[in-house]
Amino acid sequence: MSVVQARNLSKRYGATVALDRVDLDIQPGRIVGLVGPNGAGKTTALKAILGLAEFDGELSVLGMNPRTQRTELMQQVSFIADVAVLPRWLRVGDAVDFVGGVHPRFSREKCQAFLARTKIQPTQRVRELSKGMIVQLHLALIMAIDAKLLILDEPTLGLDILYRKDFYNSLLSDYFDHEKTILVTTHQIEEIEHILTDLLFIKEGKIVLNATMDDVGERFAEVLVNPDKADSARALKPLYERQIFGKSIFLFDGIERSRLAELGEIHKPSVADLFVATMKGTYA
Amino acid sequence: MNTNVMSSNKFAWLLKREFWEYRGGFFMAPLITTLVMLAITVLVLLSAEFSAHRHGIQLGGMNIDQVIEHVGEGDYTKVHSAIDIGLMGMSAPIGIVFCFVVFFYLLGALYNDRADRSVLFWKSLPLSDIETVLAKVVMAALIAPLLAVAAMIVLHLGFLILLSLYSLFRIGVHALPLLWSPTHLVALWLKLIVAIPVNALWALPTIGWLLLCSSYVRSKPFLWAVLMPVLTGVIISWVNLLQSFSLSGWYWQNIFGRVLFSIVPFSWLRRITLTDTPDSADDDLRVLNHVLSLDSISAALAMPSLWIGAAAGVAMIAAAIWFRRSRIESYA
Numbered sequence: 172m173s174v175v176q177a178r179n180l181s182k183r184y185g186a187t188v189a190l191d192r193v194d195l196d197i198q199p200g201r202i203v204g205l206v207g208p209n210g211a212g213k214t215t216a217l218k219a220i221l222g223l224a225e226f227d228g229e230l231s232v233l234g235m236n237p238r239t240q241r242t243e244l245m246q247q248v249s250f251i252a253d254v255a256v257l258p259r260w261l262r263v264g265d266a267v268d269f270v271g272g273v274h275p276r277f278s279r280e281k282c283q284a285f286l287a288r289t290k291i292q293p294t295q296r297v298r299e300l301s302k303g304m305i306v307q308l309h310l311a312l313i314m315a316i317d318a319k320l321l322i323l324d325e326p327t328l329g330l331d332i333l334y335r336k337d338f339y340n341s342l343l344s345d346y347f348d349h350e351k352t353i354l355v356t357t358h359q360i361e362e363i364e365h366i367l368t369d370l371l372f373i374k375e376g377k378i379v380l381n382a383t384m385d386d387v388g389e390r391f392a393e394v395l396v397n398p399d400k401a402d403s404a405r406a407l408k409p410l411y412e413r414q415i416f417g418k419s420i421f422l423f424d425g426i427e428r429s430r431l432a433e434l435g436e437i438h439k440p441s442v443a444d445l446f447v448a449t450m451k452g453t454y455a
Numbered sequence: 456m457n458t459n460v461m462s463s464n465k466f467a468w469l470l471k472r473e474f475w476e477y478r479g480g481f482f483m484a485p486l487i488t489t490l491v492m493l494a495i496t497v498l499v500l501l502s503a504e505f506s507a508h509r510h511g512i513q514l515g516g517m518n519i520d521q522v523i524e525h526v527g528e529g530d531y532t533k534v535h536s537a538i539d540i541g542l543m544g545m546s547a548p549i550g551i552v553f554c555f556v557v558f559f560y561l562l563g564a565l566y567n568d569r570a571d572r573s574v575l576f577w578k579s580l581p582l583s584d585i586e587t588v589l590a591k592v593v594m595a596a597l598i599a600p601l602l603a604v605a606a607m608i609v610l611h612l613g614f615l616i617l618l619s620l621y622s623l624f625r626i627g628v629h630a631l632p633l634l635w636s637p638t639h640l641v642a643l644w645l646k647l648i649v650a651i652p653v654n655a656l657w658a659l660p661t662i663g664w665l666l667l668c669s670s671y672v673r674s675k676p677f678l679w680a681v682l683m684p685v686l687t688g689v690i691i692s693w694v695n696l697l698q699s700f701s702l703s704g705w706y707w708q709n710i711f712g713r714v715l716f717s718i719v720p721f722s723w724l725r726r727i728t729l730t731d732t733p734d735s736a737d738d739d740l741r742v743l744n745h746v747l748s749l750d751s752i753s754a755a756l757a758m759p760s761l762w763i764g765a766a767a768g769v770a771m772i773a774a775a776i777w778f779r780r781s782r783i784e785s786y787a
Contacts (some may be wrong), residue, residue: 223578224781245581252575258568260476272468273580309576 172234174199174320174352175220182287182376189215191376192228196404200317200349202366206442207373208450213356216373217324221250230302233319246276249313250322252315257297257305259451261271264293270312282315285345303334310338321346335359339366358421364442372449379449393440394431404434413449422448470598471591473564480556481599485606488552492545493613500621514642517541526622526630534633539643540613543747545609551719553603557718561665564591565779566676574783584779588666592772596655604647605722611640646747650721653752657664657723657761659768663775664714670775671782684761685712713764718727723761727754 177195181188189212197203207213218224222244230237235244257266263286271279286293289307297305306326313321325349327335343366347353357363370387372380382390396419397402405412407430409421422440423431431437440448474481496514503519513519517537525533565588568574577587615634622630668680688711690702716722755761 221578223783242581243584245579248581250575252579253572256572256575256629258476258571258576262475265472265475269472270580271466272471273465273582275581313579 172199173197173231174232174233175354176199176231177219177228179218180216180230181227182219183227184214188376190219190226193373193376193378195371195378195381197352197354197369199352201368201369202347202353202355203369204254204363204367204442205354205371205373206227206358206360207356208359211373212376213373214324215376215455217250217252217322217354218357221248221322225274232454246274246377247318248322249316249319250324251306251313251326252324253310253326254330259296259298261297262293263291263295263297263300263308266308266312267293267298270316274350274416276317277312278315278317282311285311285314285341293301303330306330306338307336310341314341319351321351321353323353323357325357326355327357327359335362339363358385358444359444367442374450380445387445388439390425390446391440392423392426392428392431393438393444394423394435395419395438396421396435411444411451466586466590466596469582469586470594473590473594474598477556477560480560481594481602483558484552485603486609488549489606489613490611492548492610493617496545496614499727500520500617504621504625513712514541514545516544522618523622523625526633527626529633531633535636535639538618538634539639542611542614543645545610549603549606549610553599554719557599558665560599561591561595561662561674561718562669564595565666565670565775566668566672569783572781578783584776588670588772588776590777592662594659595718598652600651600654601648603720604644604651607647608644611643615640623737643747645699646749649749650747650752653723653755654720656765657755658718660713660764660771661717661768663768663771666775667750667771668777673782673784681715684714687711709760713760714769717764723755723758724751726752726760728756 173196175195175197177193180190180193180195182190191212191252193216195198195216205213205216215224219230220232220237222232222241223301224248225238227329233242233247237244246373261269267279267282267286269275270282281436286308289304289311291300291304291308297308300308310326327338330338339362342353355363355367367384369383370380371378391410394404395415398419401419403421404421405422407423407426413420418435421434422444428437461758498515499519517540522534522537524543525537619631619634622634664684665680668676668683672679688703688706691706695701695703
């Protein structure tokens with residue numbers, strides 16, 4: 172069964188179409204990156220999945236309707252919506268007690284074990300913590316919940332690289348397993364591309380790329396082409412072209428390797444390059 | 456796991472959370488008011504002792520010197536009449552603080568967490584919007600008044616202890632049985648406690664209106680909550696100038712007053728009519744006994760306006776729960 176299944180998922184804000192008849196299936200045990208420029212519909216999609224906003228079309232999350240079965244759904248779904256959304260007046264110890272009190276799948280032992288690795292003290296209030304520590308606390312609370320689906324919306328925004336690395340390392344080594352699914356959005360794609368199993372690109376409310384990372388490696392190729400072969404490269408309809416040191420770099424989708432090898436040196440494109448190529452013209 | 460146990464537990468946690476967040480208003484404010492009143496009592500008693508004109512010195516509507524005189528005379532009824540008035544008068548500041556605390560608590564209850572986005576954290580937990588909002592209603596309607604009454608009881612005891620010390624010094628040990636009448640005190644406290652649910656029912660339109668504003672507005676809940684009813688009233692009053700039919704008096708009393716000021720404890724007293732109304736306010740004790748009686752409570756419960764207001768309050772609370780579902784963003 173799909174963890175998330177959407178058919179014709181749409182959402183309008185007045186004249187703006189935030190989601191345009193999106194079809195989507197997310198399978199269990201995957202780490203899916205949902206990537207798109209600002210205003211592409213990422214947050215709208217996540218809000219719909221979390222039952223935080225109305226939508227048109229069909230959407231089922233873990234077999235439940237996120238609008239009508241939200242409370243039930245939240246026993247199986249966790250999310251970190253944004254950095255620093257923990258209430259500033261809350262004490263760390265009280266936060267652990269509270270989540271333990273209201274969440275049947277929360278493990279206090281796990282949470283305390285995560286917190287023991289940080290400098291956070293149970294008597295501290297959230298307002299006394301640094302931004303990075305607040306994220307550590309939030310992560311400790313969420314990772315101690317045995318949820319089937321974890322949704323992360325820009326969880327590391329504004330954090331330094333040490334905290335960011337630590338965040339994703341903890342997720343991979345201490346949380347993720349084949350029964351869990353993680354759906355993550357971030358602008359720092361290069362930092363998470365090695366942990367993703369699936370990639371979803373969203374542009375102007377539409378899913379423009381939906382592929383596993385293995386597929387991405389097979390489908391897309393970047394070729395460094397000398398000027399004399401640039402025209403024949405262009406004939407193969409590259410997704411994108413940029414210049415570097417007098418040579419051109421072309422990005423191709425689904426062209427045979429043997430043909431590309433004649434043009435020049437083949438590289439595996441980074442997700443960031445793929446993103447730029449796919450999203451060109453977005454802000455124009 | 457038994458779901459009933461889980462959800463009643465959840466509700467207890469939700470109440471605890473409200474208490475953690477607003478501990479200053481619900482707990483510290485009445486406590487500090489109590490301590491201030493006791494400090495004032497000490498000062499008044501000291502100055503009464505050292506002042507040449509101590510006959511005029513009053514505490515919470517109670518003339519200290521008269522009480523001591525009555526105690527000296529052994530006049531039981533007069534002592535208690537004076538003490539009751541003193542105790543209630545001294546409790547008034549706790550009631551006033553309570554009104555402010557609850558008013559601003561309700562205005563912020565469904566808004567502050569949207570303004571700082573922490574609503575997204577609460578919404579990531581398996582808590583329904585109904586439970587969340589009802590916890591806030593229970594906090595404002597029952598728990599906050601209970602804490603205020605508890606503070607009043609502490610104040611009453613502290614005040615009587617101070618008065619006893621003073622009497623002991625002025626009159627002697629035989630004064631103490633006159634000052635302390637446990638049945639009398641317990642009766643007074645019971646009335647305060649029994650009145651809590653009646654006050655709560657009466658307060659529902661204000662609770663509902665403030666929660667509705669708190670849940671609905673994207674910014675400035677105070678302005679919305681206060682300006683809307685004021686402007687409506689102004690418009691009605693202005694239109695009335697042109698018509699013979701007068702709606703404005705009715706509006707100010709039954710809508711404006713009810714959506715903003717019904718959380719004032721015992722504000723329903725002005726509305727009830729009792730058969731045996733004291734003729735004048737001269738007899739303070741009679742008035743006091745009269746207003747704080749089971750008769751007045753049953754008279755309040757017989758008022759249609761109490762029930763109509765309560766129904767309107769429940770409807771507004773339901774609307775607040777509905778808006779809590781999707782109005783997550785604020786402009787703050």
